[in-house]
Amino acid sequence: MSTGLVILIAVLALAIGLAGGFFLARSSMKNYLAKNPPISEEMMKSMMMSMGQKPSQKKLNQMMAQMKQQSANAQKK
Incomplete structure (x- = not known):
């Protein structure tokens, strides 16, 4: 060769x-x-509390669902 x-x-x-x-x-x-996911519910809860909001479980679930939906949409692209 x-x-x-x-x-x-x-x-x-x-x-x-x-x-x-x-x-x-x-x-x-x-x-x-x-x-x-890089952000857990506990991290989201502490972030909302630091911004002066009192997070309810319903609001946390909605935000986590939105994040999952956004990541699913990003994977489709």
Whole structure:
């Protein structure tokens, strides 16, 4: 085999590995964030209390549902 062919194969393998790794990491991160949202109900409750609002459970549930809906819409795009 010529040296040029070996270098070409190595560069192609590197490019394919980088692209595959990127998309694999991206999909696994999306799945992780869908299952474990970065903001929990406790964090939302403390944030609302720091803004001077007294959060009810109904309001917390509505806000969490809105966040889930927005993340679902973002994944569809």
